Amino acid sequence: MEVGLAWLGAGLAIGLGALGPGIGIGMLVAKSVEGMARQPEAAGLIRTAMFIGIAFAEAVSLYALVIAFILSGKAAGH
Numbered sequence: 487m488e489v490g491l492a493w494l495g496a497g498l499a500i501g502l503g504a505l506g507p508g509i510g511i512g513m514l515v516a517k518s519v520e521g522m523a524r525q526p527e528a529a530g531l532i533r534t535a536m537f538i539g540i541a542f543a544e545a546v547s548l549y550a551l552v553i554a555f556i557l558s559g560k561a562a563g564h
Contacts, residue, residue, distance in 0.1 A: 489561045489563075490561075492557050492558070492560045492561030493557075493558065493561045495557045496553075496554040496555075496558040496561065497554070499550050499553045499554040499557060500550050500551055502550070503546065503547055503550020503554070504547045504550060504551075506546065507543040507546045511540055511543050514536060514539050514543065515536065518532050
């Protein structure tokens with residue numbers, strides 16, 4: 487495996503892998519705040535669902551980080 491391509495792959499993996507969850511978390515929080523403003527009595531349920539959704543979206547970016555570490559380890563020759 488060529489070293490330059492491994493570094494490029496690692497950069498793209500974490501860059502693109504964090505872009506989607508970042509956008510998703512922003513949309514999730516925005517809609518949750520909107521829902522809590524419209525129905526304050528359901529704020530507890532909405533907040534719980536929001537945190538679960540954030541955890542799942544964050545897991546995707548952590549997978550991308552692991553792939554980036556694997557690729558950078560290959561680039562460094564380990």
